[in-house]
Amino acid sequence: GAVVSQHPSWVICKSGTSVKIECRSLDFQATTMFWYRQFPKQSLMLMATSNEGSKATYEQGVEKDKFLINHASLTLSTLTVTSAHPEDSSFYICSGGDSSPHEQYFGPGTRLTVT
Amino acid sequence: QKEVEQNSGPLSVPEGAIASLNCTYSDRVSQSFFWYRQYSGKSPELIMSIYSNGDKEDGRFTAQLNKASQYVSLLIRDSQPSDSATYLCAVNYAGGTSYGKLTFGQGTILTVHP
Numbered sequence: 159g160a161v162v163s164q165h166p167s168w169v170i171c172k173s174g175t176s177v178k179i180e181c182r183s184l185d186f187q188a189t190t191m192f193w194y195r196q197f198p199k200q201s202l203m204l205m206a207t208s209n210e211g212s213k214a215t216y217e218q219g220v221e222k223d224k225f226l227i228n229h230a231s232l233t234l235s236t237l238t239v240t241s242a243h244p245e246d247s248s249f250y251i252c253s254g255g256d257s258s259p260h261e262q263y264f265g266p267g268t269r270l271t272v273t
Numbered sequence: 274q275k276e277v278e279q280n281s282g283p284l285s286v287p288e289g290a291i292a293s294l295n296c297t298y299s300d301r302v303s304q305s306f307f308w309y310r311q312y313s314g315k316s317p318e319l320i321m322s323i324y325s326n327g328d329k330e331d332g333r334f335t336a337q338l339n340k341a342s343q344y345v346s347l348l349i350r351d352s353q354p355s356d357s358a359t360y361l362c363a364v365n366y367a368g369g370t371s372y373g374k375l376t377f378g379q380g381t382i383l384t385v386h387p
Binding site for chain 1: 304
C-alpha cells in the first residue's frame, strides 16, 4: 500500500497558540488529501477535503478560519490549528488518495494536546 | 444523511475461530467499500476493499458485498490475538460533492482471546 507520513506525531501547546501539522505522501502523488479528527472511543470524523492547488472543502460545522488547510503540492498538505483551545485536543489524521480516490491511505496521526 | 452502521460490539471470539463483522449503509449510489483495522492509539490501516457484489478473499480475510441488501461484511478466519482491534467499515459515496469521501461506521471492537 501507499505510504503517508505525518509530522509531528504528537504535540503539546498552550491555549491560544497555533499548531501546524504536515502530511506527506511518500511514494505516490496525492491529488486529494483528507483531514480527519478522532476523539477518544469515537470514529473518524472528516474535517475537510483538499485538492492540490485549490481551496479546501470543509465539512459542515468545521470552522475554516480555525483549521487552515494548504495543499501546495501533490505530496504535501498542511493543517494549521489556529488559536488552539483545550477542546481542540484530539487525534488528527490525514489520508491521501492518488488518481483513484477510492482507496485512502492514512498517515500515522498527530495527537494534539492543548493545555 | 448518509449513514454507515456496524454491528454493536464488543465482539469476543476464541483464538482460531471465525470472527464475523457486519456493516450496512444507507445510500444505494455507494460504489466502494472498505474495511480498516485500527489498533488502540494508532491510525486506521486498510485491510480490504471491495467494489462488486460477491466475495473477495485475501489471506485469512474475506469481504462480502451485497449491494441489493446494502450490506458488507468481513470474515476473519483462524482469528489470532493480534487481530484484536477496532474494525471500521467505510463507504465511498459517488457523485457531486461527496466524490472520494469516506463515511465511517462507528467501529466494532474485536477481542480474540487465547
